[in-house]
Amino acid sequence: MLEFINPLVLLYRYLVNLYTPPEAEQAYRALLQKLEELTHLSQGLLRIYHGLNASEMDPLLHELFDLT
Structure with a gap:
C-alpha cells in the first residue's frame, strides 16, 4: 500500500x-x-554544460567534464 x-x-x-x-x-x-x-540550480547548470565549447576549454576542464 505504501x-x-x-x-x-x-x-x-x-x-x-x-x-x-x-x-x-x-x-x-x-x-x-x-x-x-x-531544480532551478540543476536546470541552470545543464544550460551551462550544454553551452560549453569543448575546443575552447582548458585541459583541466576537459578532464573535469570528461569531454574527450
Whole structure:
C-alpha cells in the first residue's frame, strides 16, 4: 500500500511524527523550497554544460567534464 502513496505525503507524515504540527509544516515548506531551488540550480547548470565549447576549454576542464 505504501508504494502508492505520494512521496511528499510520506515526507509530511514523517515530519509530523518527528515534530509538532506547526514545526512539521514549517520544515515541510522549507524542504519543498529547497527542492525547488535545487531544480532551478540543476536546470541552470545543464544550460551551462550544454553551452560549453569543448575546443575552447582548458585541459583541466576537459578532464573535469570528461569531454574527450
